[in-house]
């Protein structure tokens with residue numbers, strides 16, 4: 001089986017630079033919906049933290065430099081990437097909608113859907129998950145990209161769920177929209193793979209009028225374009241605390257229907273990795289992409305939990321800093337869509353994805369993350385982290401010492417891009433040592449770790465962490481299936 005790949009970065013760059021024409025069998029995406037809000041990752045309630053959370057991704061759009069650049073690129077169409085229908089549509093929408101958040105969002109989607117259509121195989125399928133906020137505009141974009149090049153609109157799937165409250169102002173909103181397109185009229189659709197068991201009632205209804213028993217093949221019914229699949233409730237076993245996480249059952253239906261074993265499944269906005277985990281479980285090859293390191297980190301943990309380290313270690317990653325130059329590039333990257341990306345990457349990498357990102361403001365704003373380690377059977381102690389991408393000085397150690405006292409932390413770690421000065425190292429040493437009784441060893445209370453040591457020397461936090469930061473998704477496959485996948 002070919003490699004499974006996880007790309008860290010903006011999917012537009014990745015699609016353009018790294019994914020060849022006609023190489024993907026199925027693409028499902030669940031991009032931001034233009035919901036005008038930002039989403040937080042909620043961590044497990046561990047240690048004494050009160051439901052820690054950190055921003056996962058933003059879904060607020062403005063008519064900014066990215067939108068202006070995208071608009072000019074589509075209109076100029078210098079490389080002939082864009083279909084004339086799409087260029088005309090964007091021109092028209094510019095007239096109708098004006099230069100605002102909605103047009104910015106649609107331009108971002110038009111650029112990416114154009115690449116997705118290109119990378120799909122001729123028999124490939126595309127599912128765009130959205131909601132009624134922008135689904136009607138997105139359909140115009142998809143028609144312009146797909147139908148102008150021999151593709152077909154197949155379905156508007158309604159995913160109906162029951163979670164969320166009732167409304168007295170209007171009908172309660174209980175559905176998402178999934179637009180299903182194919183690149184040509186020849187495509188995979190395994191209807192028998194997705195049959196649903198009948199209820200007693202529908203079984204009785206399915207008896208033919210003469211009362212003859214239905215054949216065994218007819219016992220399960222074919223699903224319609226209304227999917228009745230429960231959304232993840234707060235107690236769901238799959239739940240990882242990732243906002244907008246989709247249920248595995250939804251992806252199972254899509255992947256089973258529109259791909260075969262061994263096919264390549266792409267999710268260009270993969271979040272906490274529902275598509276890739278289900279693709280793995282069903283024996284498909286997969287490619288995932290996400291712009292935030294929190295997602296990448298979460299997916300690697302989720303794969304490890306579900307299939308074991310052999311599977312997660314075999315995933316080919318791309319875009320993650322591997323040397324000091326690329327770490328510096330990440331530290332200096334300016335991207336309004338991301339917040340503290342370098343800090344998050346540094347601390348998650350150093351802790352093997354076990355840290356909780358701290359986004360609290362105010363007194364503890366200096367701390368970038370916390371983690372808990374085991375001190376006894378049921379006890380834990382806290383480590384605080386601060387990440388500095390420049391300008392480290394001796395005073396930072398004194399501040400960290402103060403933070404340790406306030407946070408009641410046993411250990412503190414400063415991760416720095418610059419080399420620390422000698423007085424800094426001396427100041428850290430002066431904080432003394434912490435005796436870990438169960439480990440039978442001492443740790444420096446304050447340690448300084450350089451990014452170079454992390455990326456080039458492979459240095460990682462070496463202390464047994466007892467608690468899982470993110471809830472584990474169910475172990476995904478039975479033993480035989482796992483063997484196949486290894």
Ligand SMILES: C[S@@+](CC[C@H](N)C(=O)[O-])C[C@H]1O[C@@H](n2cnc3c(N)ncnc32)[C@H](O)[C@@H]1O
Nearest residue numbers: 010011030057244245246269271272274290291
């Ligand atoms: C709605 S979530 C996807 C949730 C996912 N379906 C799941 O079940 O976990 C959208 C994801 O798209 C990512 N994203 C947003 N813009 C992106 C871009 N330009 N390139 C790559 N990923 C992006 C966000 O970081 C977020 O993780």
